[in-house]
Amino acid sequence: MQNALTNYRLVKIQDIDREETATNILIGPFALVSGENWFLIEWCHLRKEFRFFQLDKFKK
Template sequence: MILYLDFLIALVLAEQLVLKSKDASFVKDYGEAIDKIKSILKYTVKDKTNLLTDRTQYRLVLSQERNSDNLSDLQYALTNFNLVSIEYTNKENLVTKRIIEPFAILNSENWYLVAWCRLRNEFRFFRPDRIQKMEILEEKFEPHKMTLQEYFDKYQ
């Protein structure tokens, strides 16, 4: 039962993080997954999960507004090494078309995508909520041979 409890605590904390996410696709995907998991749990375990859900809060993100709906697609592109075509609005409201190679997805009040930008020929940060149009292309890119920590050590 202790293993179940550890599992439940991890699920509930993950649920709190996802529900505070500003991306609707994460909330939808997680909700569907957690519903499937809960459906196969024993009744007492399900009750404990619901209790933990009701009594656990995670408050990192200040705003509840969902402002993007493409992180699931970006995760797909990242894990399958698909190029992504985007129309991106920068902080000055200028729109550019770019082909990017997704590298990492980070969260700090907002979600951020780290990607190699073929227009700028360098790694760039993109906010998914500023992506106006996005298409995952069939064309693949060569995976970048570094960890996220190596990226931070080299570029930050």
Template sequence: MKYSLKDKVNLLSERTRFERNVNRERNSNNLSDLQFALTNHILIKIEYSNEKGENSTRTIEPFALLNTENWLLVAYCRLRKEFRYFRLDRIQKMEYLQEYF
């Protein structure tokens, strides 16, 4: 099923929440790539570092983007088999996979 540009814009606007970042903290260079994956339903693989500095590789289905003090990605994690929050500033590496969800 193909989506028109208008449908993609509507999807992105429904699934992106932004609050003013007063402290100008922790942003990400991956934001536009994640927006593209979200609107095109592209599966992505990330190398992620948690708050303890432990690294893991995750295959995820991006669902929504939120911003409070940090940009957060809401995504279905195939490793954990549930929806999870991922801080964008902790994504070390990201790549598109040749699979759609």
């Protein structure tokens, strides 16, 4: 993700909501933020808005 962020590359991810519905989305990583957990701030091309993802929830 850091490589995509640094090189301004888009990334395809699969977002799974609380109802276990999967959606393939294209994101533009914007920033990595550290606090209690690591978060990715990204621009979602599907929803046309910035979103926040907790990185430890990502599957490889």
